[in-house]
Structure formats: C-alpha cells, structure tokens
Amino acid sequence: MHIFKDESFRNRPIGTALDYTWAALSANWKNSAIVAAILLLLMLFQIIPILGIVAGVLQSIIFYALAYWAVENIIKSSNIENFKEQIQNANVKDMLFSFLAPASGFYLGFIIISVIFIAATALIFWLTGGGAIFSMMQEQMGNSSMAPEQAMIFYTQILGMGTPAILFFIIAITFFGYIWPLVYGYALMQRSFSDALNALFMLFSTRFWRAAFTMKYLKIVSLWMLILFGAMIVAGICASLFILIPVAVLILLWLTYFSAIVSAEVYNLYDDI
Numbered sequence: 001m002h003i004f005k006d007e008s009f010r011n012r013p014i015g016t017a018l019d020y021t022w023a024a025l026s027a028n029w030k031n032s033a034i035v036a037a038i039l040l041l042l043m044l045f046q047i048i049p050i051l052g053i054v055a056g057v058l059q060s061i062i063f064y065a066l067a068y069w070a071v072e073n074i075i076k077s078s079n080i081e082n083f084k085e086q087i088q089n090a091n092v093k094d095m096l097f098s099f100l101a102p103a104s105g106f107y108l109g110f111i112i113i114s115v116i117f118i119a120a121t122a123l124i125f126w127l128t129g130g131g132a133i134f135s136m137m138q139e140q141m142g143n144s145s146m147a148p149e150q151a152m153i154f155y156t157q158i159l160g161m162g163t164p165a166i167l168f169f170i171i172a173i174t175f176f177g178y179i180w181p182l183v184y185g186y187a188l189m190q191r192s193f194s195d196a197l198n199a200l201f202m203l204f205s206t207r208f209w210r211a212a213f214t215m216k217y218l219k220i221v222s223l224w225m226l227i228l229f230g231a232m233i234v235a236g237i238c239a240s241l242f243i244l245i246p247v248a249v250l251i252l253l254w255l256t257y258f259s260a261i262v263s264a265e266v267y268n269l270y271d272d273i
Contacts, residue, residue: 003189003268005078013265014223019080021258024070025250027087032253034092035066040249061103066253067260068099071188074261105193109200117172125165176203179212181221181259185267188260211270224262231255 008016025032039062045055073090077083186208187199202208211217231251238248 003264004074006074006080008080009265009268013220014227014262016080017224017258017261017265018227020070020074020083020261021254023080023084024073024087024257024261025254027084028090031087031090031092031095032250035095036246036249036253038062038096039253040246043245043249057107061100061107062096063252063256064103064106065097065099066095067256068102068188069095070257071260071264072099074264099191101193102187102190102196105190105196106187106200109187109197112197113200113203117169117176120172121165121169124168128164178221179203179208181224181263181266182208182212182217184259185263185265188264189267216269217266220262220266224259228255228259231258 006016039059042055042059042062046052046059048055069090073083073086077086180203183200183202186202187196190196190199231254235248235251235255238244238251
C-alpha cells in the first residue's frame with residue numbers, strides 16, 4: 001500500500017510510531033496545550049446532566065479528528081523532520097475542524113457496531129435463560145431469610161445461565177479487538193462522513209481477517225496493546241488525582257496519536273487489501 005513515504009515504518013514499526021507520536025505532541029507545545037485545555041473543558045462539562053452527553057460526544061469526535069489530522073500529516077511527509085515542520089506550522093483550527101466529517105462518520109459507525117454487539121449479547125443471554133434469571137431474581141427480591149446454601153445455589157444458577165452470553169462477549173471483544181487496528185487504519189484513509197462510517201463494517205470482512213492473521217501483524221499489535229495498556233493505567237492513576245487530570249488528558253492525546261499512527265501503519269503494510 002505504501003501510504004507512508006518514510007520506510008522506517010516498515011523497518012521498525014513500533015519505534016517509528018513512537019517517534020512520530022512524540023513529534024505530533026511536542027513539535028508544537030502551544031497547540032498541544034490549547035487542544036488539551038479544550039478536551040479538559042469538555043471532560044469537566046460531562047458532569048453536567050444533558051450537557052454532559054453533548055460534551056462527551058463532541059470530545060470523542062475531536063479525538064478522532066485529531067487522529068485523522070496526525071495521519072494526514074504523516075502521509076504528506078517524507079520523513080520525521082518534514083513531519084515536525086508541518087506540525088510546527090499547523091494551527092489549532094485545522095487540528096480540530098479539518099476532519100470533523102470523517103471523524104463524525106467514524107464515531108457514528110463505532111456506536112452502531114457497539115449497539116450490534118450489545119444487542120447480540122443480550123439476545124444470547126435471553127435465549128440461554130435470561131428470562132428465567134429475571135424471574136428468579138423477582139422471586140427472591142426482598143427475601144432476607146434465604147439460607148447461605150440457597151443463596152450460593154441461586155447465584156450459581158444465575159452464573160451458569162449467563163455464561164454463554166459472557167463467553168460470546170469476551171470472545172467477540174478479543175477477536176474484534178485484534179483486528180481493530182487494521183480496520184481503524186483503513187477508516188483513517190477515508191475523507192467523507194459516509195466512507196468513514198462504512199469503513200467500520202470492514203470488521204466483518206474476510207479480506208481484513210485474512211490480512212490480520214500474519215506473524216508481522218501479530219507482533220505489531222501485541223506490542224501496541226502492551227504499550228496501550230500501560231499508558232491507560234498511568235492515565236487512570238493521574239485522572240484519579242484532581243491535580244494531575246491535565247496530565248491524564250495529555251496522555252490520552254498521546255494515546256490518540258499513537259493508536260492512529262500504529263493503525264494506519266499496519267494498514268500501510270498490505271498491498272492487496
């Protein structure tokens with residue numbers, strides 16, 4: 001596919017992605033600080049009823065718009081120095097608003113896919129005894145005289161009936177989480193609302209599944225997941241301490257760039273997808 005001109009993405013994929021991620025964040029600290037402040041403000045607005053829903057949606061779309069912006073600048077760059085120059089010359093307006101259309105389409109597609117998974121899980125739960133579980137819970141509601149042995153049997157029955165739905169959810173999340181970077185990378189190449197929305201449904205494409213089951217893809221995605229997991233733990237710790245919430249937002253911004261770059265990078269690996 002050769003979307004990225006810098007061949008170092010092929011030679012050291014994760015290391016190069018980390019270099020470009022840091023450059024996207026640090027080449028223009030003023031812009032990064034302004035964007036982080038806007039995201040922080042939207043995060044604080046989320047504690048307000050009704051307004052919080054709007055703020056949450058807008059924040060998510062802005063995160064995706066920033067991902068599109070970072071990847072677009074890499075596509076236009078021949079090397080990391082050229083990329084840094086573009087970041088230094090960028091303005092906040094372009095960062096936030098240049099890719100709102102595909103970002104909004106991608107966000108809507110993500111919501112639709114999430115609803116499909118939730119509905120499928122709920123259906124499996126219901127078909128494998130969910131109705132009986134609700135009946136049992138209603139019967140036992142307010143029954144404070146239940147013996148410990150009866151309670152244990154009751155909760156074991158609930159767990160047994162809910163196991164198929166739980167297993168389906170875990171397996172689906174695992175498999176679709178594995179192919180996610182490749183689909184996300186494809187979505188980041190789209191430039192319209194409808195194309196970005198439709199890109200999410202490549203999660204069900206056999207072409208993408210075949211491309212994902214290669215050793216090189218496995219190695220890149222595994223390292224990405226490890227770094228993502230570690231960074232999210234640090235962000236969570238910072239978010240739990242009020243004074244460090246701005247640091248948590250910066251980490252989330254870093255994660256946005258990193259995930260987008262790795263995803264576009266793995267899509268960049270394939271010439272036949």
